[in-house]
Amino acid sequence: MTSLPEFPSPGRLLRLAVRSVPAAASLATFIHLARGGFRGLNTLGWTEAALVGCLLVGIAVAAWRRAMRGAVGAVVDLRDDLDLGGALLSAAFVVVAIGGGDLFPIVYLLMAFLVAFLPRNAGLTLLGVALVYDALVTLGGPVPNATGYLTHAAFLALFSGLYHLVLAARIAAARRAESDAVQKRIREVEERARTFRLVSSGTQDSFSGMSSDEKWLVASVKEIEGAVQAALEIAETGLRTYTCAAFLLTSDDRSLKLYDCRSGSERVQRERFNAGEGIIGGVLKRRAPVRMNSPNGLKGVTHYDGGGPAVQALLAVPILEASGLVRGVLVADRLANEPFSDQDEKLLSTIAGEVLRSIEVERVMSYIRKTRDEKDRFFRAIEELNRAGSPDQVFVAVLESTRQLAGLDFCAVTLVSEVDGKRMHRVVRMSGVTAQGQALSGQSFEDNNGLVANVVRYGAPLPGRDIKAMDRQIIFDDETQIRGLGALKIFPLVAGDRILGTLVAGSRKKAAFEQDVLRMIEVIAIQAAQAVLRAQLYEQMERMATTDGLTGLYNHRTFQAKADEVLAQSRRYQRKFSLILTDVDHFKSVNDTYGHPTGDQVLKGVARIIKTMARDTDIVARYGGEEFVIIMPETDAKGAFTISERIREAVKAETFQTEMGPLKITMSLGIATFPDSAMEKQQLIDLADQCLYHSKRNGRNQSVTVDIMQGGRKQLKAANAS
Structure with a gap:
């Protein structure tokens, strides 16, 4: 029973019709321009009015589709870009055709806008559309203007290219600025991490990749920053200071650098300064708090950058570890001659201890994390070695x-x-x-x-x-x-x-x-x-499981497996391969006359010769006793016969030195080829064995292929018949 064709639903047909409005309006406008329409205000009629209306509807539909796709997160495809751009270009050229060439800069501006804000493929396509429209308007008018067309084309390309390059440069500059800002923040985090001794001063790794370790480091720095800021707020409120600042020693312990401050002055020292100078230098050297005041202004105030306010009261306490190591200094000052009290000193010392505790906690966590990561890498290494x-x-x-x-x-x-x-x-x-x-x-x-x-x-x-x-x-x-x-x-x-x-x-x-x-x-x-x-x-x-102990060649079991693999590949790719079965002539006599050790010496020598004469892709194995086998992938009977003769000649030329004098031997070889001789592995082996037997029966010391063997049989039958 033949089923009826399935027609689209009415809703789908309506959506297709609406989507086709921009393209249909642009195409109709193009055809009308090609026929000479829109040539001045006096030529306008109902047709032109209808086309303009369709264009406006098409622009609205295309813009609405783009907005809807963007609102739901869908990708705006090339067709959406071309629908909107084509409708806008059609409207622009209608304006130029009606108003004359003086209005052509509208097209330049529109083209520059489209190239700048649409993808490259859409921009280039619309540039081509603009050139075709220009040809219709400029060359298709009552007086064709080739010079004007070339000028317009050149300016269209120039405006499009310039806007594209300018926009690309602006985007690249914005990305560089953003990247520089990120890198600057990362460097600040690295520097503060070294200041807190969360990482060693020699660490050179970049944090730009933001791995889990790096994210943890950023979080640690932020944790310490929050603790210091909270401490400074408490100190500012409790001590009624003009400036309350935390300065930490750099990794070389020679300079101080502002970490954070609460101050009414913009002159607080923000660059590194010598840790051994002024009042602060005395605090670091003595490892003890200092309180000073003077109605005429204190000397040796180094935490302001030249021309700072006249400080009349100052309190500075060191940030000390339990071991006595100085990490930095907390400074509080007043512009009024109101000396700091013992209670003030105790409060600021307590705050300094809290700041140090925050840093120490993060340092301990850093050490624990580092140790844990080292152990994880160590155990993973052991697992990899075991696998x-x-x-x-x-x-x-x-x-x-x-x-x-x-x-x-x-x-x-x-x-x-x-x-x-x-x-x-x-x-x-x-x-x-x-x-x-x-x-x-x-x-x-x-x-x-x-x-x-x-x-x-x-x-x-x-x-x-x-x-x-x-x-x-x-x-x-x-x-x-x-x-x-x-x-x-x-x-x-x-x-x-x-x-x-x-x-x-x-x-x-x-x-x-x-x-x-x-x-x-x-x-x-x-x-x-x-x-x-x-x-x-x-x-x-x-x-040991795959090779022969005497000769070092593959053993019989491995030969069978390799033969199956080569046969399967040859069938799959429709390639030939040959199999050579060899036997040392009169080997029993060698054992009986010279002894089994000499026989083993001969077998080793023959194996060495075969392995040397065979190609790298060939598979050489000991078949059993004095028999050897060679699998030759992608080799026909002619190629196998050539290599077989080389092996036979090399064995014949070899002289084995024995206790009873020099010994020379010969070999017989039988050759069968897939698929010419047989299609199955055992059939190939049997045919190669028959060729080997034919060689021995007909004088030994020769290579025999299936064709040679069959030819000899035909000659024998002919001789018997005669």
Whole structure:
């Protein structure tokens, strides 16, 4: 049964009709202009009046749609922009067509407005519409004016381009100003955080990213700011001061900087000033409150910026930690000769203690948070090491975790091994920003008296103390120098009674390694050694499960799995692949005559030759006994035969030295190709085995393809028939 077509609902039809009004009005106006309409006031009639009315309705509809979409948060699309812009341009050109060319600047202004406030795609499209309209009005009139059209076109492009560039420049300037203001506030927060000792004075990290740590720091600074402001308000009210200000020592303890104040003067010192001068300097040196008054004005008042008011009474108390360390000073003054009392001094000292307590609380919270974050990173590092499945994954995990934990500039992992009876060290992975370190990865060096070799030799972290002449230290060997480090620590990778290698950690900062951090890195090194050992044992077990113990080639089980993979890929991508099955000729005689050790020597030599002659993409395996198999992806019978002959010739040319004298051998090889010879794996293996048997039955020491084998059978049948 055929269903009837579904028609839109009346409501949808009405919405489509309303939305089409701006475009329809613009198109009708365009057609009327093209036919010579709107050529002066004396040509206006009911048609022109109707078109103008439609244009006004279209402009209203387009503007209303944009406003409604903006009110509900919907995106204003290109069609909405073109509907409004096209209707406005149509109206502008109607005015120009009626009033004459003197009114054309209206179009310039409108075009500049549209380009400035609409997206680029809409602006460029409307510029093209304006040029077409101009052609109709200027070139389609009674007297075509090509020069006028070119002038209009040039000015339209110029106005549009200039307004676009000017607006873009204004927007860019506004964004830069906003960014500068944000960065300025961030720098202020950083400076105040250092003043409060919430972060170290050497911290150079930017806060622009506003991570969780940075948001916490901003919140801490605001908390202290609020406490100081509240304290100053209490002091101002309780002491009836003209100025009450808090000055804190900078990170170098040599200068004072205004933190906050309550004052009737604009001359309070807002720049840094010497902490050792004037009355305030005496307070800091004595670590005790000072009260002074003079009807003629006090001397040595340094907390005003030159030409300040005549202070007649002053009270200053130090902001002291429990250990006696001075953090700053609270200053209160009066312009009248009203000396501060003992009660006033006690009140201001109490307020100074509250200010210090606020700072100390945030410092303790900062330390707790820092310690917690370090522990979190430490535990994550241990988890990453436990998850690592291969040695390379272990190396990546230990380097990344160590660098993040200690903020290192250089980090490396070395492994030690015995090669021909000599101890060799190899840099298996490194990371860092030092120029010399980039070339280290993969390098090997012999045992020496360098720090890495000594750490392996003695099994203890080195150096045991800070080294002054770090650049002259031998870390790896004499030829490898790592310069620019201020601190260095090398940890052994110990697993049981074995030392697998070392973890090298370096920083440009001299005081980079705190005891807690050193202990955590040492634990990471121990865990890394265990992880490396596990990964190495896993790889060894995997290698034993997949390779032949005598030849080092893939074993029979792995060959079967690899053959399935290559067959599946060849079927999927419709590619050929070949399989070569080989056998050492008269190998039983070799074992019987020369002994099984010589037979093993021959098999190892043949495996080495096949592996060398095969391509990187080929898969070589020991099929069983003296038989070997080669899988050759994307190789037809001709290509496989060529490589098979190379292998056969190389084996034939090889001479094996035995106790009974030189020994030479030959090989027979059978070749089958997918899909030419067979479509299934076992069929390919059987055909290759038949080709191998054909080679042995017909003289050995030859390569036989399926075509050669079948051709030989045909010749034999023909001979028997004759």
